[in-house]
Amino acid sequence: MTLTQYQLAEKLEQALGNPQQADSRMSFQHTAELDEAEQFPHEEIAWLYNWGLQDYYIPTECGGKFTSFEEFVAFVRVLARRDLNISIAFTTLFWSFLTWMAGSDEQKKKLSHLMREEHAAMCLSYSERGHGSDLVGGSVTATKVEGGYLLNGEKWPINRATISDITFVLARTDPEGGNRGLSLFMVEKKDLNPSQYYNLPKIKTHGIRAADMSGIGFSDCFIPDSMLLGKKGHGLELGLKGFQITRALCAAFSQGAADTTMRTTLNFAVNRKLYSKTVIDMPHARRTLTNAFLDMLICDCVNIGAARGFHVATDQFSVWSAVDKYFVPVTLEQVMKETSVILGSRFYMRDEHDSGVFQKALRDSAIISMFDGSSVVNLHVLILQRRQLAKARSRIQKKPDKLAAVQARLAQSFSLSADVPTFEPNRLELISRGADDVTQGLEGTIAKLETLRESGDSTLDQSVLSQLIDLAQIILEEIDAQDALVTESAFEHGHEQSFESFELAKQYCRLHAAIACILMWMYNRDNAELGEFFAKGEWVVLSVHRLLSHFRMDLNAPAGAYYENVAQELLQLHAEDKMFSIVPFQLAQLSTQAANTQFTYQEDTTHATAPEPQFI
Amino acid sequence: MQQLQNPSSSEAAPVLKIQAWLVEQIAEVLSIDAATIDVHQPLTRYGLDSIDAVTLVGDLEDWLDLELPSTLLWDYPSIEKASAYMVEEFDVTVD
Numbered sequence A: 001m002t003l004t005q006y007q008l009a010e011k012l013e014q015a016l017g018n019p020q021q022a023d024s025r026m027s028f029q030h031t032a033e034l035d036e037a038e039q040f041p042h043e044e045i046a047w048l049y050n051w052g053l054q055d056y057y058i059p060t061e062c063g064g065k066f067t068s069f070e071e072f073v074a075f076v077r078v079l080a081r082r083d084l085n086i087s088i089a090f091t092t093l094f095w096s097f098l099t100w101m102a103g104s105d106e107q108k109k110k111l112s113h114l115m116r117e118e119h120a121a122m123c124l125s126y127s128e129r130g131h132g133s134d135l136v137g138g139s140v141t142a143t144k145v146e147g148g149y150l151l152n153g154e155k156w157p158i159n160r161a162t163i164s165d166i167t168f169v170l171a172r173t174d175p176e177g178g179n180r181g182l183s184l185f186m187v188e189k190k191d192l193n194p195s196q197y198y199n200l201p202k203i204k205t206h207g208i209r210a211a212d213m214s215g216i217g218f219s220d221c222f223i224p225d226s227m228l229l230g231k232k233g234h235g236l237e238l239g240l241k242g243f244q245i246t247r248a249l250c251a252a253f254s255q256g257a258a259d260t261t262m263r264t265t266l267n268f269a270v271n272r273k274l275y276s277k278t279v280i281d282m283p284h285a286r287r288t289l290t291n292a293f294l295d296m297l298i299c300d301c302v303n304i305g306a307a308r309g310f311h312v313a314t315d316q317f318s319v320w321s322a323v324d325k326y327f328v329p330v331t332l333e334q335v336m337k338e339t340s341v342i343l344g345s346r347f348y349m350r351d352e353h354d355s356g357v358f359q360k361a362l363r364d365s366a367i368i369s370m371f372d373g374s375s376v377v378n379l380h381v382l383i384l385q386r387r388q389l390a391k392a393r394s395r396i397q398k399k400p401d402k403l404a405a406v407q408a409r410l411a412q413s414f415s416l417s418a419d420v421p422t423f424e425p426n427r428l429e430l431i432s433r434g435a436d437d438v439t440q441g442l443e444g445t446i447a448k449l450e451t452l453r454e455s456g457d458s459t460l461d462q463s464v465l466s467q468l469i470d471l472a473q474i475i476l477e478e479i480d481a482q483d484a485l486v487t488e489s490a491f492e493h494g495h496e497q498s499f500e501s502f503e504l505a506k507q508y509c510r511l512h513a514a515i516a517c518i519l520m521w522m523y524n525r526d527n528a529e530l531g532e533f534f535a536k537g538e539w540v541v542l543s544v545h546r547l548l549s550h551f552r553m554d555l556n557a558p559a560g561a562y563y564e565n566v567a568q569e570l571l572q573l574h575a576e577d578k579m580f581s582i583v584p585f586q587l588a589q590l591s592t593q594a595a596n597t598q599f600t601y602q603e604d605t606t607h608a609t610a611p612e613p614q615f616i
Numbered sequence B: 001m002q003q004l005q006n007p008s009s010s011e012a013a014p015v016l017k018i019q020a021w022l023v024e025q026i027a028e029v030l031s032i033d034a035a036t037i038d039v040h041q042p043l044t045r046y047g048l049d050s051i052d053a054v055t056l057v058g059d060l061e062d063w064l065d066l067e068l069p070s071t072l073l074w075d076y077p078s079i080e081k082a083s084a085y086m087v088e089e090f091d092v093t094v095d
Helices: A004-016 A028-037 A042-051 A053-057 A069-080 A084-102 A105-117 A235-269 A283-312 A314-348 A353-365 A375-396 A400-414 A442-455 A462-488 A499-524 A528-536 A538-548 A560-575 A592-606 B012-030 B050-064 B079-090
Strands: A122-125 A141-145 A148-159 A166-172 A182-188 A197-200 A213-224
Touching: A004 A069, A028 A084, A028 A353, A042 A053, A042 A084, A053 A069, A053 A084, A053 A105, A069 A084, A069 A235, A069 A283, A084 A105, A084 A122, A084 A148, A084 A182, A084 A235, A084 A353, A105 A182, A122 A148, A141 A166, A148 A166, A148 A182, A148 A197, A166 A235, A182 A235, A235 A283, A235 A314, A235 A353, A235 A560, A283 A314, A283 A400, A283 A499, A283 A538, A283 A560, A314 A353, A314 A375, A314 A499, A375 A400, A375 A462, A375 A499, A375 B050, A400 A442, A400 A499, A442 A462, A442 A499, A462 A499, A462 A538, A499 A528, A499 A538, A528 A538, A528 A560, A538 A560, B012 B050, B012 B079, B050 B079
Parallel strands: A122 A166
Antiparallel strands: A141 A148, A148 A213, A166 A182, A197 A213
16 A cells, blocks of 8 residues: 555554464454453553554654554554454543643653553543533532542543543532633542542443443542643534544544444355355345445544544534544444344354354443434534534635635545644634535635536546536535525524434535545546545445435436445455455455465355344 | 613714614514613623624624624623724714
8 A cells, every 4th residue: 555644543453463364363263252351452552552562552752653544543443443442441541632632741741651651541531420411510520629620430431531641521520610610630549549539430332342431529639730621611622623623533433343344244245145146146135235345434434524624624523523523423224234134143153153253342332422422412403513614615705816725625524635734633623614615615626516517528527527517406406495594494403303303414424425425536537546436426426325315315326336246345345354344454364374264154154054043 | 661872972873773783683683672671781691691692793793784793692792882892983874
């Protein structure tokens, strides 16, 4: 892979080995055993530190190797496709971005040292038992005393509350301070008096059973002034901005899990014979898996675009990260559910077929659409900004200079061969002021497609291009209609939003996703690294068609050959052990010995005729 | 009763207009009687939560065609303080 931002993911893949192979590190078999035993993956996490992965959570200016969120989401997928216990437990390190964003030079230096040299881990102590996602309503207090603060109260449920070295605590420093009455602290637990804090027991969970899901309590716990992160009273603002970062990154967990459920299903579908046919050759199964693959490609366009856009359109991330965090996990949950039908009863088994990895990935990933802001929270964030988005979109059409700037940012956000600027967390804003380049640049995007059509470029499939322009026009009509509806309706503030508003916000996410697909194709079709399948663009016609079918029932059906070509690509990526992605980087392959064993196994299952058990 | 501040400086007119606009908006947002809003009181007292306060700044920006800090109503948490701050810091003109 010549795209340098994917080389780390490939390197990590090779170091970890093929997870289907029982003797590989983080194999499906071993991680299933840890999960069943509800044992925290200490050894696997220690291996990742020794490999040096923590360096990629630390910006280069702070002594680490982080330069790109696109690189970041790629390596998180590599971890997540093996096991979400390990990937989620290790990736709590992304909370360090709170310090990179708001910490003093001394705090940054200290945290960088702790992560790199002492292999420190961290957790985020925001939630409280009685307050859910209402951060302002929290009851943990930090009372000012000489030289520091006294912490009181409990945080729960907190991932890695017990097995961590640092906890970021949001606490009320001013009872009368309202939204400016909360402060954020970077608390190093070894500096606390052990008698002044305690941990709450591990919580038993449906998925990620090996996780340290617990809590932490403080009783007049003294913390020095040096642990205050950012300005006193700025905790809520920092917390909300920090969520914009982590929400966009969470989607990569779902992508890794979906890759595995697809891969294990194909392991079955290409070998299993029923009625003298293999499962994959049955029309329903083939189309179901093809559609699931298309959904995965759509999610790629959204999440890779967002990962790059973070560096470019940072101040718009209250919108982009809400779209990403709602759309990708929820779409991929549905992908897994639909894929499970093809695997049949095996999807439900905990110790059969690739060590029962399907059911485990299904259970583990169910939490992703919930944590760091649930789907409802993210849709709510969009609803509150929806009227501004509509007004700003209308205004910007009259400002050619601003439209040109939108097009320039889109080119940088979506062209994978373009360099992205250094991420500047201080450019994050609580609201985007009505800006969303993806939707606001649609007219310009359509104009670029029209120019392509007129160019007579012989490398372009004119039929694909014509269909894409027609579909893009429908997206435009739908956005115009939604903007008009939002502008004309009475605007509800706060938490009194109607069910219909949430449905409209979901539709906005789908329209944003459809445009992201077009942009990804348009800006990368010339990139030879992505291959002929990507360049031809049939997949993007099907993807946009699929998203728009939520809006219109009467769309012209795309050619059946397009679906077959997507199915062929899916099978080829499976056969070659490549990521199911628009950037199909190489995954670890089976060792020769393991491949022979696997072949024998496949031969056996090819002739399997045992009836499926009934679960009635 | 609605208590608009009555500054004596030349900035009085815009301050009063912004105060009146905020009173009207907050009454609408929170579905309360505008006459019950006291411009000196913290907005949280009327139930304006953190995200509503940020959203309202977006509406203010639209109205004034001006870019304001999104945390303006967190930092200046009463109608009186927010209006005075805007006029002092941003040379606001209100038609």
